Amino acid sequence: MKNIDSNTHVSGTSVYLDDVPVMNGTLFGAAFESPSAHGVIRELILDDALRIPGVVRVFTAADIPGQNEIGGIIKDEPLLADTHVHFCGMPVAFVVARTREAARAAVKKIRIRIDALPVITDPREAQAKGELIIPPRTFRQGDTDLAWPQCTHIFTGNADINGQEHLYIETQGAYVIPQEHNSLRIYSSTQGPTAVQRVVAAITGASMHQFEVIVTRLGGGFGGKEDQANTWAALCALAAWILKKPVKYALHRMEDMAMTGKRHPYAADFKIGLDKDLKILAYEVSFFQNAGASADLSPAVLARTLFHCTNAYYIPHVKATAWSCRTHLPPNTAFRGFGGPQGMFVIEAAIAKAARVLQVDAALIQKTNLIATGQTFPYGQIAASEAGTCWDKAETLYDVVEQQRKVQLFNTENKLLKKGIAFMPICFGISFTNTMMNNARSLVHVYSDGSVGISTGAVEMGQGVNTKILQVAAQTFSIPANKIKLNHTSTYTIANTSPSAASATADLNGKATLIACNAILDRLKQLAAEAFHVTPADITLENGHVLVNQQPSSWNWQQLVTTAFAQRINLSEHGHYATPEIHYDAVKEKGHPFAYHVYGTAILEATVDCLRGTYTIDTVKVVHDFGNSMNTDIDRGQIEGGIVQGIGWMTLEEVIYDREGKLRSNALSTYKVPDIYAVPKTIAIDALQTTRDNLAVFRSKAVGEPPLMYGIGAWFALHNAIRAFHPHADIPFITPMTPEKVLLALYSKTNTETNQQHAETVSHLGSDL
């Protein structure tokens, strides 16, 4: 089944935030952002801005009637800077004018005097100075101190992982319309309507029930609108609350890129120990997360880095410590994978380092150490593993031996071009790591004409969650899809939602829908059983017909509903689902945090032009653990899209801040995401259909985030291709692997494989431009 929004998408009739018809009297907002990364505000001069024709008012922190606070996990983030600025792009004032042009013109007329304070952009520097968002967390398994003497080989090194701009094509925005009884209707481009509602309540000093947050759909989210949609909604709500006028703000791309956080850059140190058979015995890793100026979701992102620090491998002795470091960058935030990919890159780097010194194929080390069912993750959960099955199937299905032979032959025959292959196994846990958030609700109405309306807390952003929820209802009631409509997401319909994130939205909201549908179905079956003098168990629904003991009856769905309505039977249900079995003890750092894991293996091949340093990622061949996909069209799209986004992160996409904390890659002309020519010629996807029971909706495993991490293999495929040209090339573990990095590595001096110090890290930060 195709995405139910396809029809309106292709005809340009889908409605996004900026397409909501504007009411008469609507005012337009624009934020004035801090030009400095750190300092004390001495003076804010608004006179010239206020003189621009059409400007209605300029709001500052002093105008906030409630709390000037939007922090989700930690209360450390003002909506508008008050006395200090903490990053370039931090909103300081909010102009409201009769036209968008006037608002933008006024922003340019605001002047600010800031006494500069020292700027930190490097997470290691922040850690050394004790600038931490939360105390460090450590995951332990076994005892690494005891394990090192048993290791035959020990390698250390470091990695430096850059961030990633979300680059949802629809920028952030909000449109707030005052309603009766001191309430606001808030159209927001957010993944978390409840978060918007909570923040607006805090800013206005009012209660949550006064704010209806409505989301029809997003033009892409990828985590960037999980917490960071709050700011724009809160600014518009503040102005609308005080002026009693509709206020709209759809961000310009450069505003969006400058003011919002990105995927977290990380620096890391690793130490890995192997025995003579290449079994990894011990792994120690320190992560330095660049959180930016305030917590945002950084503590949760940090947790997932730790959860996935051993990727799909079993390592008996692990010690992993992570610091969330406060710097003067925009607060970094959720991004597909949520810290997991950074954790995985470091273990893959450690394995690559071991492989290149030992002169073995990294794949041999990877395969030797895949986690098996019954083995334990460092956080205590016992694996129900498909890691080996995926790997073995990929190896056979895609005839890796032949592929490797061809690559070797190619490399012998070609001087200017070299190829490299890399394996990328993945293992990703499904559930919010904050156990409390794993719940959802769905409101199902069966109307008297037999049509069905469904509202959930899920936000549709292209991932197809509404389509899957519709499938759940269609299958449960056994009626055609065109009898069912998914409604927009609203905090008046569904309360206290978790954001659409963590790949878990379809599972949680789908299960809640299933519960609601089943409750209605039970009542209908009871009615039919009474009418036909049988028990409810004898009643089934099939293709719109009511069957009694598997035989057609005189009733169809329509008659069943009409009769139920006449008999005053409740045709609505509000279903609630909370994931069972999961628990976590954050003191011991042990528990069972995930409903299940998703596994998979990708084999990537890349070709490097050794003259120019340019490259292509040629093929990505995947065996992916779908469980039992309930929508292969949507799931295939998620995998292809995730892979390309992951490859982009690892290759082209370079977030560049200068020493002063100013974003240099601040537009699409300087920040490059993959275009149609940058994608692999072939992406092959094979489904590992498993029969093992899991907690996914209809056993269809979550598919949103895991495929992104296949893209990590692109870095290592390029690494291997460079080494085919220059076997001792100096290739620091720095992402992304841009053509610049490739060319410099191709012509680098011979690497002696001593363990380098931290000299070359954070090269993407503080570079002198």
Add this chain to the structure above:
Amino acid sequence: MPLLDFIRYHQHLTGTKTGCNEGDCGACIILAGELQQGVLVYRSWTSCLTPLGNAHGKHIVTIEGVNMLPALNPIQQAMLDNSATQCGFCTPGFVMSLAGFCLDRKAPTTRNAIAAIDGNICRCTGYKSIERAAAVVATLLTSRDNEEPALFAAERQILPEYFTSIKERLKSLITSLNGELNPPPDSHPCFVGGGTDLYVQQPEALQEHPIRFLLGQEMLKGITREDTRCVLGAAVTVSDLLESPVMQHYFPALENYLQLVSSTPIRNMATIAGNFVNASPIGDMTIFFLALDTTLELSDGHHTRTLPLRELYKGYKQLHKNPDEYITRCWFELPGPDTGFHFEKVSKRTHLDIASVNSAISITMAANLISEVRIAAGGVGPVPMLLTDTAAFLRGKAPGTATIKQAYAIAQLEITPISDARGTAEYKRLLLEQLIKAHFITLFPSLQVELLL
């Protein structure tokens, strides 16, 4: 006002989306149809960079204009069938680019269909499903032969029926507009060609200023051969260049070069003279034409003068040109049988990106020796450069590996790259060396490659 804002906020047609405001994502792509020598031609444009004035006399087609609701047109159906839409925000842009492909005269191959969407960014799908949809769209046109594309598309119900009447309507529109194109006397308008750089750099300033639109001016168009010279009108776009039989004949690899230059909708709008006067140190077309030692003709409306392109640049973004002057045409000597030409460009993303370093070479041989050579290089100094010392060194020598190595060592002394978002200075230095090697490896296949690496 940009055409995009007019479409969305004045006409309230919201199918066209705002993505990046700099022509880099394609969410705002529309089609512009016009009569060129009586032939109906449609081009895809990024409406965020299109000055409303450039829409003058054109048939502007938005996504609403290709809808045949409640049915989907076959382009839209192909997108749906292949699950080529996820969040949907970029989708109207893709549909419009593919509609532009259906109205184009290029061969209906999958390759050309994909080339038509090279200016569209999608962040969700990973493009594979879009490639599959584009392949289906190409098959819609297989039986077209030489039929007029707009008529064919309308007859086959690929696009709405009204496309059959556009040619006549444009004719009467042009007739009624006759004489309205000249700016009022005594105004000092700024000159705007395609607007693809001006509307990125200074959209607000242009709102306030009288503008003289050059793109639509018939007398600034055309690519012709005059004896041994090629003469180009200043409003020639990069797409015009690509489609010119003269250029194709003398530069067989032209398509490969120009595929590296921005994207289809930008190439459809951007003019070569605009690239020259924009004075970017990294302008692709400037580098290309510098190596050809192109001559410019400038006019202030009363007087004309000529100036070699290599003498146009005073310093960073500074020109030997007064504000009232605009380029009318330019010309260069067509390469003879003993002259080789090659263009190289490396950017972070291979397509639709600004170069880290670009370079073009024109090299003429006489008796196995280099008799004349020009190497243009961008991104290695404040202006687009000709490497004159390097060229002087090479003149009279045979192109052997030792000579080439010495040549790029000399080039290092001529250039002054800086570190910026396109790369570090160190990288740009190394990259220029590599591109000089690439020129020689390409033009002299008998060179021993491994000695150069």
